[in-house]
Amino acid sequence: MVMLMLLSSQMYNLLNFKTEDPDESVWGAVPHRTAYQQMNQASGPMSGDTQGQPAAGFAFDQVSFTDPSYHDPASYYGQVSNPAALNLDPGYGFFLEETQTEDHDNDGIDDLNDLDDDNDGIVDLIERFDGCYGTDPFDHDNDGILDEFDWDDDNDGILEGPIDYSQGIDPANVSADRYVDPSAVHPWVGTPVGVGYRVDQNPMDHDNDGITDDDTDGTGPGSFDEDDDNDGRIDQFTWPCDFDGDGFQDYFDLDDDNDGVLDIWDEHPWDNTLTGN
Known part of the structure; x- marks a missing residue:
């Protein structure tokens, strides 16, 4: 002591x-x-x-x-x-028994205790097991590219950094004042962004009108809503999904990618090139 x-x-x-x-x-x-x-x-x-x-x-x-x-x-x-x-x-x-330092969505709740690690409105338990490929955690714009590899997390053409834990704390190529490393190459044009390029100041404004995405269903102002009309379906996806197009919705399909290996045993149920058991 x-x-x-x-x-x-x-x-x-x-x-x-x-x-x-x-x-x-x-x-x-x-x-x-x-x-x-x-x-x-x-x-x-x-x-x-x-x-x-x-x-x-x-x-x-x-x-x-x-x-x-x-x-x-x-x-x-x-x-x-x-x-x-x-x-x-x-x-x-x-x-401490566990450091719990990772907080991917910067909401003040560590991932271990956060029910929605990427704050996209889909609870992690549902997001990981809903049968819809491309809605995995840490893909804020649900374009199928995880934020770790996505330079434009809301698909508006303005670099976010990328904003993600694996690239460094908030992140390695962005300063505290939100300036991007001048040598960073914008993936849309293939050229360096140069000195003075600032990251997207409002990643939740998809149309860049200066206003956070419209709150059309009354869930509260300033919130990023994946289901704007509250119809129970994520706006950017046709849900439920049928990944292999065999006519069976994934949540009923025992083999989502039709590779001959049951999902429960499949190394990757949405990639028919990976059939490891």
């Missing part, structure tokens, strides 16, 4: 944390943010080899790291349900 107390008291010095003068927020005094949030950040437009360099001065001076009410422009629809969860000192992280 003595060793634990000594170790915890020295952790701030080892990690160069400042505990004095905590920042004020709508919830009161808030300690500085966790260590991983300072990774891959820059203080302004990036150029040359500045990608991934830490911000000038103390890394946690950014409002996004000190105010739990701050929302990244890529998460207008998110919400922080438990502000206390944001205040955990990373010095104690290794004492």
Whole structure:
């Protein structure tokens, strides 16, 4: 116990944390943010080899790291349900049974406890097992390309980064001020975006009219709705699905890709080239 107390008291010095003068927020005094949030950040437009360099001065001076009410422009629809969860000192992280650091949709709820990891309105349990290929988690525009590989998550022609965990914390090629690495190649034109290109400031505005997608079914303003008319069908899909076109809807079809291997034993039930058991 003595060793634990000594170790915890020295952790701030080892990690160069400042505990004095905590920042004020709508919830009161808030300690500085966790260590991983300072990774891959820059203080302004990036150029040359500045990608991934830490911000000038103390890394946690950014409002996004000190105010739990701050929302990244890529998460207008998110919400922080438990502000206390944001205040955990990373010095104690290794004492936890599980770190729970991944939060793909930036809504303040870690993926382990989040019922909808990509905040697209489809509960993960349904999304993973609804028989519809292409509605897997982390595909916000449901174009069949996971956000990890999708440079335009809402299909409006403006780069998002991509905004995803695997490319770095929010993400590796975008600065804290939302500037894209000038060397990033826009996949639609095949040329670098250049200095001063900012990521999509409203990924939930598909028609780029400056207004978040219309709320035609009265579910609330500012929400990204996958079922605008509340007819029970996801807008961008004909649902239910028949992936192999054999006339049997996937939720009734024992072999969705018609490769001769039952889905329950199939390595990939929507790819007839992968028939491993």
